[in-house]
Amino acid sequence: QLQFVESGGGLVQPGGSLRLSCAASGYISDYYAIGWFRQAPGKERERVSCMRGRDGMTYYADSVKGRFTSTRDNTKNTVYLQMNNLKPEDTAVYYCAARGDYCSFDVSTFGSWGQGTQVTVSS
Numbered sequence: 174q175l176q177f178v179e180s181g182g183g184l185v186q187p188g189g190s191l192r193l194s195c196a197a198s199g200y201i202s203d204y205y206a207i208g209w210f211r212q213a214p215g216k217e218r219e220r221v222s223c224m225r226g227r228d229g230m231t232y233y234a235d236s237v238k239g240r241f242t243s244t245r246d247n248t249k250n251t252v253y254l255q256m257n258n259l260k261p262e263d264t265a266v267y268y269c270a271a272r273g274d275y276c277s278f279d280v281s282t283f284g285s286w287g288q289g290t291q292v293t294v295s296s
Contacts, residue, residue, distance in 0.1 A: 175199055175285045177269045182290030185259055193254040193290060195269035201250050203227050206276045208283055209243060209254045211265035211292075218268070222254065223276035232276055236262075259294045266291050 181193040193209070201207065203226040212218040222243040224231040231243050242255045252269060267290050270283035277283075 175201065175205070175271055177271070177285055177287035179267060179269055179287040179290040182267060182292045184293045184295065186296050187260055187294055189259050189294070190255070190257045191259065191292060193256065193267055193292070195252040195254070195287065197250040197252075199250065201226070201245070201247065201252070201271070204273060205271040206274060207243075207245070207252045207269060207271050208276065209241075209252075210268045210270065210280065210283075211263075212268070212289075213265040216265075218280050220278055220280065221267070224252065225276055226274070256292070259292075261294045264292060264294050 176198040178196045185191055205226045206223055208223040209221040210218050211221050221237055222231055222233045224243050240258045244253045268286055270286045272283045
């Protein structure tokens, strides 16, 4: 079973950028859809993006559309989340996870969760 390790979080000023990495323990088959999620204190975990494995179609939450971009490097078994023009409301722990084939908004259908990486946007 795949395991993921997220990295790249940190403290950044509003308007800044970060690139998060999600490194898999093994080959990420095209069968898997890979999602990025975030959870702020006191809030439910929400899906930020999801990349469908078989064709790379990527879906983004309205709150990050145009600012975040998810990419995938199969040679490194790693998925990235480039975050630009960060806002204080983007502050959260960011996670990656996988599910079979199709993307879903149902967080419970994703598995192989990593430990998360903290992103703090503050001046």
